[in-house]
Amino acid sequence: MTSVRELLVREVERLSEEDAREVLDLLKRKQATGIGLQMPKLTREDLIERLAGRPGIHVPDPGAPPFEKLERIATRGIPASELLIADRR
Numbered sequence: 001m002t003s004v005r006e007l008l009v010r011e012v013e014r015l016s017e018e019d020a021r022e023v024l025d026l027l028k029r030k031q032a033t034g035i036g037l038q039m040p041k042l043t044r045e046d047l048i049e050r051l052a053g054r055p056g057i058h059v060p061d062p063g064a065p066p067f068e069k070l071e072r073i074a075t076r077g078i079p080a081s082e083l084l085i086a087d088r089r
Helices: 004-013 017-033 044-051 078-087
Strands: none
Touching: none
8 A cells, every 4th residue: 555655756747847846945934833733713704604505504694692501301211312312222
């Protein structure tokens, strides 16, 4: 099985000089900023804005309050949510 590094070396060898320079610049920028992708934490407003344009998703009013924390009601037996999950497995 071919390793990822070997595949990368093969692909880089096929690049033109100009394309190789672009890839090298990209690698240098990634090393300067850190290899790991650091996504900023989305705020509620950012998330609503992203989802607003997607079909089938109904975005709440911007002024709507977030969901309230609910307490479980103590009952006998297994909760319906657990039964549903177990049934689907």
